Amino acid sequence: MKNIQIFILIGLIILAIGGYFVLIKDGSQTLQSSASSDPIVPLTPSPSPTPAVFKFDKSTDLKSELQTVNPKVEDNDFESLNKIISAI
Amino acid sequence: MNLKIYLVGLTILIFLSLTPIIVLARVTPNDIYQQTRADFEANLNKVSDPNQKQQIIQADQDLNQINQTVCQRFDIDIAKMAAILEEEKSRQNITSNVVAFGMGNTPMDSAEYYLNYAQEAVAYQKIQDYTPQIGSGNYKQALTNSMNNLQSSLETVQGKILRAKTEVKKALDYYEK
Numbered sequence: 001m002k003n004i005q006i007f008i009l010i011g012l013i014i015l016a017i018g019g020y021f022v023l024i025k026d027g028s029q030t031l032q033s034s035a036s037s038d039p040i041v042p043l044t045p046s047p048s049p050t051p052a053v054f055k056f057d058k059s060t061d062l063k064s065e066l067q068t069v070n071p072k073v074e075d076n077d078f079e080s081l082n083k084i085i086s087a088i
Numbered sequence: 089m090n091l092k093i094y095l096v097g098l099t100i101l102i103f104l105s106l107t108p109i110i111v112l113a114r115v116t117p118n119d120i121y122q123q124t125r126a127d128f129e130a131n132l133n134k135v136s137d138p139n140q141k142q143q144i145i146q147a148d149q150d151l152n153q154i155n156q157t158v159c160q161r162f163d164i165d166i167a168k169m170a171a172i173l174e175e176e177k178s179r180q181n182i183t184s185n186v187v188a189f190g191m192g193n194t195p196m197d198s199a200e201y202y203l204n205y206a207q208e209a210v211a212y213q214k215i216q217d218y219t220p221q222i223g224s225g226n227y228k229q230a231l232t233n234s235m236n237n238l239q240s241s242l243e244t245v246q247g248k249i250l251r252a253k254t255e256v257k258k259a260l261d262y263y264e265k
Binding site: 003004007010011014052053054055056057058060062063066068070071072073077078080081082085087088 | 164165175228231235249250
């Protein structure tokens with residue numbers, strides 16, 4: 001009987017420690033992060049563009065079409081950002 | 089004997105206690121994002137020069153906008169290659185739709201796999217966050233780091249799309265001899 005009581009006591013201690021870390025410690029972190037609930041700098045949502053639709057038929061020269069696929073990261077993509085960084 | 093039973097019971101109890109704790113305490117990517125934005129705003133409030141503050145805000149907006157703009161261009165390339173493959177499949181009467189690597193062994197399977205891989209890379213890139221870490225006070229360096237990270241990531245995705253293009257070309261060369 002005494003052993004069962006010790007067993008239950010150990011179990012309750014483990015649950016208490018676990019509950020502390022989950023409920024109280026995480027709760028305080030939530031309070032901290034919600035201090036600025038209205039973001040000063042909300043990211044401007046970009047409107048979702050209509051996805052491009054390509055339709056080819058039997059007359060299409062697929063190899064020529066493939067040649068036009070040219071993924072690039074252009075320098076002028078970063079032009080405005082570079083200007084801002086230079087000005088800071 | 090009783091001790092063994094109690095130890096087993098204790099072990100089970102510890103396991104049952106820790107499992108929900110681990111699940112509840114799990115940090116999600118959204119948690120990390122929210123904390124990053126909260127830190128950014130907190131550090132932004134410490135910027136005394138209003139012009140500089142506005143420039144940092146604009147740069148932060150630009151980082152996200154550049155990412156989305158370039159990814160949208162990549163989406164067009166992916167869509168075109170997907171349409172090319174669809175048309176080629178139609179011409180060759182190919183109906184299989186295997187994308188898992190190793191499951192198929194035709195040039196079409198390989199092209200579809202790498203195209204799918206590139207498409208997922210673009211989708212993943214779109215949701216990445218490049219909030220500048222301005223906590224150190226060196227705003228120029230922080231913005232430059234974010235910009236370099238963004239450029240590097242976009243170039244990696246570009247590489248994956250070019251690999252897909254190579255595989256699509258191989259498929260076209262194979263089927264349209």
